[in-house]
Amino acid sequence: MNYSGAEYACVQGWGIFDGPSDQTMVNGLLSWHVHLLELGLNEDCILGINGVNPAYAGANYMGAIQNFVNLLHANGIYTRLTIYWAAAGTQLATGQPPLLDADHAPAALQVIAQYFGNDQQTLIGLQEEPHDISWACWKNGGSSCSLGYTALGMQSALGDYRAAGGTNVVTAPGIDYANNLQQWLAYKPSDPLNQLMASQDIYGNNTCGNSTCLNAYTGPVAQNVPVLLAEYGETYDGSSCANTSTSDIVGWADAHGVSYGAWTWNTWGACSTLSLISSFNGTIDSGNYPHFVHDHMVALP
Numbered sequence: 001m002n003y004s005g006a007e008y009a010c011v012q013g014w015g016i017f018d019g020p021s022d023q024t025m026v027n028g029l030l031s032w033h034v035h036l037l038e039l040g041l042n043e044d045c046i047l048g049i050n051g052v053n054p055a056y057a058g059a060n061y062m063g064a065i066q067n068f069v070n071l072l073h074a075n076g077i078y079t080r081l082t083i084y085w086a087a088a089g090t091q092l093a094t095g096q097p098p099l100l101d102a103d104h105a106p107a108a109l110q111v112i113a114q115y116f117g118n119d120q121q122t123l124i125g126l127q128e129e130p131h132d133i134s135w136a137c138w139k140n141g142g143s144s145c146s147l148g149y150t151a152l153g154m155q156s157a158l159g160d161y162r163a164a165g166g167t168n169v170v171t172a173p174g175i176d177y178a179n180n181l182q183q184w185l186a187y188k189p190s191d192p193l194n195q196l197m198a199s200q201d202i203y204g205n206n207t208c209g210n211s212t213c214l215n216a217y218t219g220p221v222a223q224n225v226p227v228l229l230a231e232y233g234e235t236y237d238g239s240s241c242a243n244t245s246t247s248d249i250v251g252w253a254d255a256h257g258v259s260y261g262a263w264t265w266n267t268w269g270a271c272s273t274l275s276l277i278s279s280f281n282g283t284i285d286s287g288n289y290p291h292f293v294h295d296h297m298v299a300l301p
Contacts, residue, residue, distance in 0.1 A: 001029065001276075002231055003265045006065060007040035007084035010056035011093055016045075018266060020280050021068040026075045028282030029265070033297045037077055038230060038261050039065065040084030040128060043101075044093040046108045051092065062115050073121050080171065080230070080261075081116060082125025083108060088149035098132045099141065102150040106160040113164035123169045125230065126157045129177040129201060138175050139187040155189040162192060171199040171228055178230065179206045182217045185224055197226045203236035204245025211252040222258055229253055229260035233274050234289045241271030241287035250296060262293045 005018025019025065029037060044050045048058030069079050086108075087093040088101035109126075116122045130138055137145035141153025152160075154172050161170060172189060174181040178201040189196065198221050203209055208217060221227055234246045253260045268275040271287040276294070278285045284294050 001032070001034045001036070001265045002038045002040075002261050002263045004040060004263075005266065006045075007042045008094075010045035010061055011042050011052055011085065013053045013056070016056050016061060016064045017068070021064070021071070023071070023075075025280045026071060026077070028277070028280050029072075029077060030075060031282040031298075032294055033300060034265075035076075035078060036080060036123075036259070036261065037072055037265070038080040038082065038125075039068075040082055041065070041108075041112070042093050043083055043086035043104050043108045046083075046111050047104060049104065050087075050090055062111060066115050069116070069119070069122060073119075078121050078123070080123040080125055080228075081112065082128045082171070082230075084128045086127075096129050096131070098147050098151070099130050099137060099145060100127050100152040100157055102141065102152045102156075105152045105157060109157060109161045109166075110164040113161055113166035117161075117164065117166035117168065120168050123171055123197070123228075124161065124166060125171045125173065125199060126154055126161070127173060128230070130173060130175050131177045133175055135175060135183045135187045139189060158189045158191060158196070167193060167195070169195045169197060171197045171230070173199045173201070173230070176207065177201060179208050180217075181208075181221050181227075184221050188225075197228055198222075199228045199230040201231040202229055202249055203231075203233045204249070205235045205237070205239070209245060209249075211248050214249070214252045214256075218258070219256060222256055227258045229258060231263045232260050233263045234271070235274075238272040238274055241289050243288045243292035246289060246292055247296075254300075262297075 009015040045057045045061045085093045088103045141151040145151040276290045
């Protein structure tokens with residue numbers, strides 16, 4: 001399951017999470033049989049730079065994330081922490097960049113490693129949704145890119161995290177907002193610990209949004225490394241509250257030993273925002289999509 005908020009609340013200056021981070025919240029997750037919760041992080045909030053309110057940045061930010069992660073672990077829930085929002089230079093990190101920036105991302109990854117690098121119940125995502133780049137740029141960054149800033153490629157990001165002492169499993173996303181894994185194996189970063197997974201975001205109206213595409217492009221990756229469908233949903237824009245695409249996606253994943261995380265455990269208001277719940281105690285929101293996700297998850301072993 002994905003829980004959105006830690007990537008934007010801090011930089012917007014009003015909190016760290018967009019909702020609770022307490023036992024009642026965790027009990028709601030458990031009622032849906034959630035085994036892993038994903039939290040998006042903000043580069044500026046990790047580092048306490050570019051004018052972020054100190055109350056929601058630096059040690060205050062990372063301490064709150066760590067406390068919540070520890071609570072989740074105490075209840076048998078794994079976590080994945082991923083840099084969602086980042087920006088080069090003095091720009092405030094208010095959105096998803098095409099690729100990580102060399103200005104701040106190495107330091108942010110170092111901080112993440114300091115807090116979570118030996119936590120084998122936490123997966124680390126290098127970035128959530130790279131976009132508008134080539135595969136060469138994705139892997140190498142630097143001169144392989146043309147983004148108006150010096151980009152940090154996945155190979156360097158992984159190397160920085162390992163050099164900082166991070167020993168846990170790392171996930172590297174595809175391109176095109178993490179939807180495209182077509183050349184992931186050809187450009188796979190080298191990991192000295194051999195603890196690298198692929199991650200993909202897939203919605204029913206993505207270019208790759210059904211089992212046919214998954215068979216063609218995700219299946220070969222899954223035969224070589226573990227794959228996580230880090231985000232899935234009926235549509236990425238809330239244009240449908242059905243469960244046709246969702247059923248197809250998770251059915252394929254179950255048949256191929258691929259893990260998946262639904263978007264999203266937030267109370268934003270029904271399917272137009274892909275909210276699965278109307279209350280953080282686990283109350284199912286209206287529509288076929290939330291009910292399908294809930295019923296499918298509680299029926300799994």
